[in-house]
Amino acid sequence: MRRLIWYLLALALLLIMPMLLQKKSEKIDLTADQLVLVSPHNESVRYEIEQAFRQYYHELTGRRVSLDWRTVGGTSEIIRYLTSAYTANFRDFWVNEKDQEWSEELALALLNPKTAPDSPHWAARQAFLQGNIGIGIDLFFGGGQYDFNKQAKAGTLVPCGVRERHPEWFEGEKPVLVEKLGGEIWYDKDDRYYGVCFSSFGICVNVHRLEQLGYDCSGGCPLTSWRQLADPRLINAIGLADPSKSGSINKCFEMLIQRQMQDTLLSLQDELSAGRLSRQQALDQAWADAINLIKQIGGNASYLTFSASKVPVDAAHGQIAAGMCIDFYGRSQAEWANRLKGEMLMLFQTPPAASTVSADPVGILRGAPNPELARIFVDFLLSERGQRLWNYRAGTPGGPQKYTLHRLPVRRDLYTDQDRLYMSAPDADPFGLAGAFEYQGAW
Structure with a gap:
């Protein structure tokens, strides 16, 4: 009998311990301004970006902000989610509000940039591009430029307005933000997405x-x-x-x-x-x-x-x-x-002259429920304050609080001797690395 009691106690402890050790999840503050993001970034990145942006936003506006992260998986899963969500929401609009017919062919043509004016689905495609059908998410944050470019062409990403608000970032022979180098595109010339950190x-x-x-x-x-x-x-x-x-x-x-x-x-x-x-x-x-x-x-x-x-x-x-x-x-x-x-x-x-330097972008989604807040977030990520989070060591002035993120900033002006004192990769030279290798997209 005593042995049975010990077995039962051990079983109870085994069942209870995961709940006791489970990390307490942070609740979304519904009284604060809301920003909804879909992202493949890991918990470290999400935590540091959120803490820094909350402080930045409060200093800027005097209000609080809550970030609602939608983590549906990696970039491939996010793309599938965006495609299905936009298609489903537009179908509801097209059928129930416009009283139009729906077909599988229209579903395939809706987000296809090759849909031509002579296509029977051209009107639906134009209605989507000229409308504001959304999916309840403000931003797509993180992933590869290739996927962001496809989403921009599909029409799910809209202009961010960065060029209008910050023309100084694009001026001069050596602008702060570089459009492309080594065959890689680092931001969209039509303003629909911007790389915020580098990867090699x-x-x-x-x-x-x-x-x-x-x-x-x-x-x-x-x-x-x-x-x-x-x-x-x-x-x-x-x-x-x-x-x-x-x-x-x-x-x-x-x-x-x-x-x-x-x-x-x-x-x-x-x-x-x-x-x-x-x-x-x-x-x-x-x-x-x-x-x-x-x-x-x-x-x-x-x-x-x-x-x-x-x-x-x-x-x-x-x-x-x-x-x-x-x-x-x-x-x-x-x-x-x-x-x-x-x-x-x-x-x-990183093998010399054997890797491109690609950028992880951010973009505002069509129909974003909080577009002005989304634009502020994009500006923050591209600001000196937001950029320092990527490679400054945790605990350094202007750096992340808990986690060193081991990414590289896209701003050319953040590789000064002073910045390198606080960087986890003080010898990093993404611009030199990118210039030493030419990506051949045609291959």
């Missing part, structure tokens, strides 16, 4: 594992190119994430392909100049070389995971020797692991 892509490594495999890590990360991930010494020691499940890993593979194709084309210049190869033949060879490199790296893989963040975590724990990841995953995990162990256990390296 690279290789994370576990120093101890590499040394066991015969690498010399005394001078820093010995893996300085994508091709080195195909080294036979790394067999069963590489962690790979599925590029079809992660936008950041998809971009890593794209950078690898771009670099290898450029290397192959460079090696074929003599044959191209002599006319022994056509441009298309050279491109075919370059593509084949890139695919073969991916196969070789895949042959070294210990696993293929759905989670992009698993790779740097496993590198920190020594379960793999190396892997590909986005910069802020690599840098943040390296900082944590090195601080915990008190030694240089993990390194992150």
Whole structure:
């Protein structure tokens, strides 16, 4: 009987402990001004942006603001959500208010920028673009420029008005905000989205594992190119994430392909100049070389995971020797692991001239319920005050409160010697990195 009681107590404790340890969720203050955002950003980013914006908004207006974060998943899930929500809400308007017919063909044409004037669905498309049908969300914040560009063309994003409010950010030979560099677009020339922080892509490594495999890590990360991930010494020691499940890993593979194709084309210049190869033949060879490199790296893989963040975590724990990841995953995990162990256990390296610098944008959604507040939020993110949050160390003047975010600001004027004193990546040079590599979008 006594044993049964102990079993029951243990079971009760097992059931109760998760509730006792559960982090208390912050309630939305419905008496404050409301801003609704859909975002793939992690909790650290959401927390720091929210705390800083609340203070900024109160100083600016004397009012309080509450941020309602809608976390439906990653960027791919957000895009699917936006598409279905806008289509459903417009259908309700089109059928019930306009008394028009609906069809599956119209649903596909509604957000398609290729819908032409001679299409039977042109009128519906124009009604959407000229109207203000919304989905109860103000902002799309975070993700890749490619997805934001698609949403802008679809019509779900509307002009932010940044150029009108802050023309000084775009003036001069070296403007504060740069439109594009290295083949990457950092803000929309039609004002529908703006990059607010930079991302690059690279290789994370576990120093101890590499040394066991015969690498010399005394001078820093010995893996300085994508091709080195195909080294036979790394067999069963590489962690790979599925590029079809992660936008950041998809971009890593794209950078690898771009670099290898450029290397192959460079090696074929003599044959191209002599006319022994056509441009298309050279491109075919370059593509084949890139695919073969991916196969070789895949042959070294210990696993293929759905989670992009698993790779740097496993590198920190020594379960793999190396892997590909986005910069802020690599840098943040390296900082944590090195601080915990008190030694240089993990390194992150962006291969020179082998990665673009892409921007994570913000954009105002069509039919935003709080458009003026949304515009203030966009201005805040692009201001010096908002930009310092991305790479200043936690607790530094003007930096985040609790979490170092390990991202890089898009403002050119925030890379001064004074700023670098507080940065988690004081040697970062995204403009130099972007200028050293030209992204070929046509490929």
